[in-house]
Amino acid sequence: MNYIDLVLVAILAYSVWEGYKQGFILAALSLISWTGALAIAFLTHGWLKINALGVWALPVAFVMATIIAKSLLQYVTNLILDRVPDSLHDNKINKAAGVIPGCVNGTIWLTLLGSLFTLIPFTHGASVEVRESRLAGKAGMGIAWLEGKIEPVFRAAVNASLPKTNAVISSDEPVKLPFKVAAPTARPDLEREMLTILNAERKKNRLRPLSIDKSIVQVARLHSADMFKQSYFSHYSPDGGNPYNRMRNGNVVFAAMGENIAIAQTIQIAHQGLIDSPTHRANILNPNFGRVGIGIMDGGIYGLMITQNFAD
Structure with a gap:
């Protein structure tokens, strides 16, 4: 308290x-x-x-x-x-x-x-x-x-x-952010808390829990940090990066993967936005996924930038 x-x-x-x-x-x-x-x-x-x-x-x-x-x-x-x-x-x-x-x-x-x-x-x-x-x-x-x-x-x-402070989740269209955070702070404590929230959702649907993959965590953190540093919000980075090549560049072996991104003031608000979206909910509750990497970067007054990368 x-x-x-x-x-x-x-x-x-x-x-x-x-x-x-x-x-x-x-x-x-x-x-x-x-x-x-x-x-x-x-x-x-x-x-x-x-x-x-x-x-x-x-x-x-x-x-x-x-x-x-x-x-x-x-x-x-x-x-x-x-x-x-x-x-x-x-x-x-x-x-x-x-x-x-x-x-x-x-x-x-x-x-x-x-x-x-x-x-x-x-x-x-x-x-x-x-x-x-x-x-x-x-x-x-x-x-x-x-x-x-x-x-x-x-x-x-x-x-x-005011800057937008409700949960914003990814869509097909990239978003140009009206701010830049040059040195966001990693929040492993919130990453652990979000993992608990994800697995609670999966348990309610009788799915096996996700386990953390440290290599995927690093990929997710780098993408969250990059979005803050380059003032964009998208699965696709300005230099042409996408979820698949980011995972491969991070030496992650996978046959299937998915990515959720969100920006919000709290992980609870972010999770609600993701779980209410059919496509993002599908990633969270995909029975084929068993590994996840959650990268949460703290941008201070601009909120939390969150990337969830899932893999089989």
């Missing part, structure tokens, strides 16, 4: 304490008020869109819709609270039960902030702390189901102001 985890635990503890102080009635109504406002904003923000704002049109509309919805729900909440006698608010059972909505509220904030920590590019030291945070990593996965709703609202504005 590092200081990122401590911050998230403190937020959860504070929310539980606030729930106790407010009591169940007030805490539950407050929770319904702000979560309801967000839900209404997702459904209605398109009506408030001002096209003249360009890439900020949807984010501004979403914020406006949230404020309006929160004001209306707060008005209704106040009407309800006016009818509740003070003696009921001060009741010991009501106070104790306030822990329940407090815990729910804290969990929501923990998930939102933990996800935000994993998605925002911090300084190198802070980025490492976030990646090593158990709670932040789990939070990043926990909010994945919201991505389809959140991304359309903020995609254009985020792309205009």
Whole structure:
């Protein structure tokens, strides 16, 4: 547990304490008020869109819709609270039960902030702390189901102001990166962790586990480092290299092989992007593959460059 985890635990503890102080009635109504406002904003923000704002049109509309919805729900909440006698608010059972909505509220904030920590590019030291945070990593996965709703609202504005920080996986088209990392750092600790994740997926599908091949690891690391150094993201390097000749140049003997590449702020986000892609999932769950080399290079604020090379 590092200081990122401590911050998230403190937020959860504070929310539980606030729930106790407010009591169940007030805490539950407050929770319904702000979560309801967000839900209404997702459904209605398109009506408030001002096209003249360009890439900020949807984010501004979403914020406006949230404020309006929160004001209306707060008005209704106040009407309800006016009818509740003070003696009921001060009741010991009501106070104790306030822990329940407090815990729910804290969990929501923990998930939102933990996800935000994993998605925002911090300084190198802070980025490492976030990646090593158990709670932040789990939070990043926990909010994945919201991505389809959140991304359309903020995609254009985020792309205009920050480097891309969600999981990016390989496609047929090469990508020119808007940054360069001259001296990325190898992360063997994360490579071991990713191997565990891959084998857990294979175990769920009753497949034999993959074993690490050190020669393939070296090939994978070199490719991840090269993509950072030459500012590209592709299976094909600017000098004409491809997965097959890289493996042969690394003196790896194989009859069949496959390659996955990804760039993300955490290995959990990267893995989710890969496993959700049919072609990359096929490599991970290929019953003919028994060896793997995982090369993870840390680019600081620019995230992790990940290459997975599979072989029979």
